[in-house]
Amino acid sequence: MIEIQDLTKYYNDFCAVDHISLSVRPGEILGLLGPNGAGKTTTLRMLTGYFKPTSGQISVKDLHMPEHTLKIKSLVGYLPESAPLYHNMLVYDYLTYVARLKGLKDPDRQLERLHTLADLCGLSGIMHKPIVTLSKGLKQRVGLAHAMMTDPEILILDEPTSGLDPNQIAEIRSIIRQIGKKKTVIFSTHILSEAEATCDRIVIINNGKVVADDTTTRLKQGALQNNLIRLALKGPDLKTACQFLADMNLNLSVSALTPDMDDQVRVEIQGPPDRDVRSDIYLKIKETDWIIMELTKETQALEHIFQKLTRENT
Numbered sequence: 001m002i003e004i005q006d007l008t009k010y011y012n013d014f015c016a017v018d019h020i021s022l023s024v025r026p027g028e029i030l031g032l033l034g035p036n037g038a039g040k041t042t043t044l045r046m047l048t049g050y051f052k053p054t055s056g057q058i059s060v061k062d063l064h065m066p067e068h069t070l071k072i073k074s075l076v077g078y079l080p081e082s083a084p085l086y087h088n089m090l091v092y093d094y095l096t097y098v099a100r101l102k103g104l105k106d107p108d109r110q111l112e113r114l115h116t117l118a119d120l121c122g123l124s125g126i127m128h129k130p131i132v133t134l135s136k137g138l139k140q141r142v143g144l145a146h147a148m149m150t151d152p153e154i155l156i157l158d159e160p161t162s163g164l165d166p167n168q169i170a171e172i173r174s175i176i177r178q179i180g181k182k183k184t185v186i187f188s189t190h191i192l193s194e195a196e197a198t199c200d201r202i203v204i205i206n207n208g209k210v211v212a213d214d215t216t217t218r219l220k221q222g223a224l225q226n227n228l229i230r231l232a233l234k235g236p237d238l239k240t241a242c243q244f245l246a247d248m249n250l251n252l253s254v255s256a257l258t259p260d261m262d263d264q265v266r267v268e269i270q271g272p273p274d275r276d277v278r279s280d281i282y283l284k285i286k287e288t289d290w291i292i293m294e295l296t297k298e299t300q301a302l303e304h305i306f307q308k309l310t311r312e313n314t
């Protein structure tokens with residue numbers, strides 16, 4: 001649906017987007033995740049045709065930029081980071097104005113579209129309120145309705161939940177998920193849980209480069225494979241416990257967690273990535289008279305992966 005090849009953008013001699021390539025499938029909700037200044041907005045602006053790339057190719061449904069920029073713009077709804085709204089207008093008047101601007105001239109069709117958008121974006125109760133009186137979350141929903149006016153196949157949202165309170169974030173998330181059932185959605189965020197909760201796929205960018213690109217499920221699985229095992233034992237001393245684990249020949253890397261306390265030895269074990277060695281450890285310890293006080297998998301959350309990827313490349 002969307003193909004980006006070697007997309008690069010320089011601001012003077014500063015490289016904000018550095019040879020990014022990715023493809024987005026129809027119906028996918030893709031999260032462009034990265035810390036502040038990673039290049040998310042710049043990438044989205046090039047994708048929506050508002051910025052010209054320094055180099056690289058963008059195509060949407062086999063239409064190429066820059067030749068077909070206008071046609072591509074007609075397929076894409078865009079919600080910029082701060083939605084430009086006319087604050088002194090009523091929501092209804094503003095959306096009617098947007099409808100006319102977008103070529104929806106017939107009053108019956110305008111009304112029908114406004115009804116649909118009011119339902120989708122939860123605006124029914126505020127259609128006759130001045131925009132200036134709305135909370136940031138409600139303004140964002142009006143911006144979303146604006147972006148969806150022509151029922152575009154693709155929706156691009158730049159930090160749609162930025163500055164919202166947790167309830168407003170949950171509402172926008174649920175609207176995005178609803179929209180994502182029928183549309184292709186790309187949205188940027190610097191909040192991992194945001195991407196994790198809403199997206200089918202996450203592309204992590206840092207310093208203008210793609211540092212990870214995978215389905216949310218696989219990224220999570222990858223994070224889980226990097227597990228550590230915590231073991232606490234009553235019985236042996238630290239040296240004996242470490243030697244015992246080394247003798248299992250499972251290529252375990254063992255490190256002491258804290259000095260012996262409460263007569264317990266506590267260690268952290270890094271096992272092979274493709275095998276959960278807890279059962280091996282349990283069965284071996286069963287042959288002794290030691291007592292297992294703890295044998296748990298310390299799962300490395302996706303958060304750690306994100307931090308690692310975005311720190312390592314800084």
Ligand SMILES: Nc1ncnc2c1ncn2[C@@H]1O[C@H](COP(=O)(O)OP(=O)(O)OP(=O)(O)O)[C@@H](O)[C@H]1O
Nearest residue numbers: 011014016034035036037038039040041042043190
């Ligand atoms: N018009 C500009 N001129 C010069 N540098 C710019 C311009 N716009 C952005 N930059 C720089 O390019 C880099 C990427 O900015 P961009 O806004 O794309 O990042 P971002 O990931 O969207 O960050 P944020 O989450 O803070 O919006 C940043 O270092 C920013 O300072």
